Amino acid sequence: MRLRTFENAFHSTDKVQGYTHDFYKYPARFSPNFARFMLDSLTEPGDYVLDPFMGGGTTIIEAAVSGRHAIGTDVNELARFVTRVKTTPLSEDDISEIRSWAQDVRFATKENKATQLVQIPIRNMPVAAYSFFDTAIKLAGHLRFPRRRLFARCALLRIGQWALDVRSSTPQIAQLCDELEKKVEAMLKGLSDMVSAARTNGVYKNKVTASRQLFGCSASASLLRRALSRRNVRPKLVLTSPPYPGVHVLYHRWQVLGRRETPAPYWIADVRDGRGASYYTMGGRSTLGVNNYFTELSATFNNLKHIISPDARVVQLVSFSDANRHLPRYLEAMSMAGFEETSAENIDSRQVRLVPNRKWYNQRRLENDAGREVLLIHRPIN
Numbered sequence: 568m569r570l571r572t573f574e575n576a577f578h579s580t581d582k583v584q585g586y587t588h589d590f591y592k593y594p595a596r597f598s599p600n601f602a603r604f605m606l607d608s609l610t611e612p613g614d615y616v617l618d619p620f621m622g623g624g625t626t627i628i629e630a631a632v633s634g635r636h637a638i639g640t641d642v643n644e645l646a647r648f649v650t651r652v653k654t655t656p657l658s659e660d661d662i663s664e665i666r667s668w669a670q671d672v673r674f675a676t677k678e679n680k681a682t683q684l685v686q687i688p689i690r691n692m693p694v695a696a697y698s699f700f701d702t703a704i705k706l707a708g709h710l711r712f713p714r715r716r717l718f719a720r721c722a723l724l725r726i727g728q729w730a731l732d733v734r735s736s737t738p739q740i741a742q743l744c745d746e747l748e749k750k751v752e753a754m755l756k757g758l759s760d761m762v763s764a765a766r767t768n769g770v771y772k773n774k775v776t777a778s779r780q781l782f783g784c785s786a787s788a789s790l791l792r793r794a795l796s797r798r799n800v801r802p803k804l805v806l807t808s809p810p811y812p813g814v815h816v817l818y819h820r821w822q823v824l825g826r827r828e829t830p831a832p833y834w835i836a837d838v839r840d841g842r843g844a845s846y847y848t849m850g851g852r853s854t855l856g857v858n859n860y861f862t863e864l865s866a867t868f869n870n871l872k873h874i875i876s877p878d879a880r881v882v883q884l885v886s887f888s889d890a891n892r893h894l895p896r897y898l899e900a901m902s903m904a905g906f907e908e909t910s911a912e913n914i915d916s917r918q919v920r921l922v923p924n925r926k927w928y929n930q931r932r933l934e935n936d937a938g939r940e941v942l943l944i945h946r947p948i949n
């Protein structure tokens with residue numbers, strides 16, 4: 568459904584869902600309604616849109632569906648993995664092989680029940696869950712094409728998050744099997760809805776994948792600049808939410824049985840891990856960490872200034888642990904990178920929205936700054 572007014576889109580309290588958005592609940596996703604409204608208001612079909620901190624790919628999906636070309640990058644390989652799967656349509660044959668795989672997992676895990684595991688190679692992974700995922704991953708390895716294997720691993724990632732992350736007990740293997748079949752069906756439905764919506768906007772199924780380019784590097788990397796300039800790509804809109812200064816978000820771990828962290832998502836997705844939390848947040852919560860954050864922010868936007876179109880708009884949603892102290896520093900970092908604040912299509916910068924359902928804040932903290940997002944709109948100074 569198209570949301571007609573900015574107010575509706577910006578203050579939307581809808582869950583992040585629809586299309587392929589909930590293939591994986593990437594932490595700190597922003598609202599698809601907001602992304603859709605901004606894309607409709609500030610770009611035309613065929614324009615390039617960049618999300619330099621793409622996370623779970625909200626901007627990329629909405630851009631691909633609405634006939635824009637999307638460019639995304641993220642230092643987290645998990646982000647690139649899920650965004651890739653969320654924007655990869657499947658054929659009827661793909662779908663039927665994936666359905667058979669989900670059924671085979673049930674039979675194979677039944678047979679494996681008696682297996683005694685001496686040592687689990689994945690830190691803090693419960694034994695029964697490990698046995699289920701290990702079996703399912705091995706079976707997924709036999710699927711015929713990479714896109715089928717990636718979809719299967721993404722379904723397991725979704726199940727793993729549901730079964731393990733911030734739960735006090737782990738479901739039985741039979742429940743994991745039931746949930747896998749259910750989630751696979753829900754994901755296939757989301758993918759089919761996304762493909763139909765793209766088609767309505769003139770993007771044929773076989774063009775969806777080609778309409779986005781995904782990088783796995785830092786937004787400050789010269790590699791990104793070189794790659795886009797080689798292709799003569801100049802995005803008209805940057806639509807993003809960077810990591811938040813001084814706010815601790817766990818992008819790269821699940822918390823199992825209390826607060827024990829597991830790197831299981833990287834094992835399930837089969838992507839590179841090995842970095843600490845502060846790598847994904849551009850600095851920790853210490854004074855040094857926050858200083859690093861603003862240095863990196865400035866370097867990033869300075870890099871982006873050379874990539875985007877001279878008349879581009881930069882639209883960001885940012886949360887602050889302490890807005891009084893950090894918002895001025897944020898604006899200063901943008902200014903040092905060569906950007907000035909502006910409005911766009913009568914939408915003013917610095918509007919504030921309350922963020923619903925953020926699991927890492929308790930109710931008391933929700934009333935503080937970190938439970939809010941500030942909209943910032945900039946343009947490059949030419």
Ligand SMILES: C[S@@+](CC[C@H](N)C(=O)[O-])C[C@H]1O[C@@H](n2cnc3c(N)ncnc32)[C@H](O)[C@@H]1O
Nearest residue numbers: 595596597620622623625641642643785786847
């Ligand atoms: C708030 S999340 C983005 C969420 C996204 N808007 C969504 O809807 O899913 C911020 C992302 O920035 C990524 N990140 C952190 N430092 C980065 C850097 N230097 N370059 C690119 N991405 C970075 C993190 O890994 C994280 O995925």
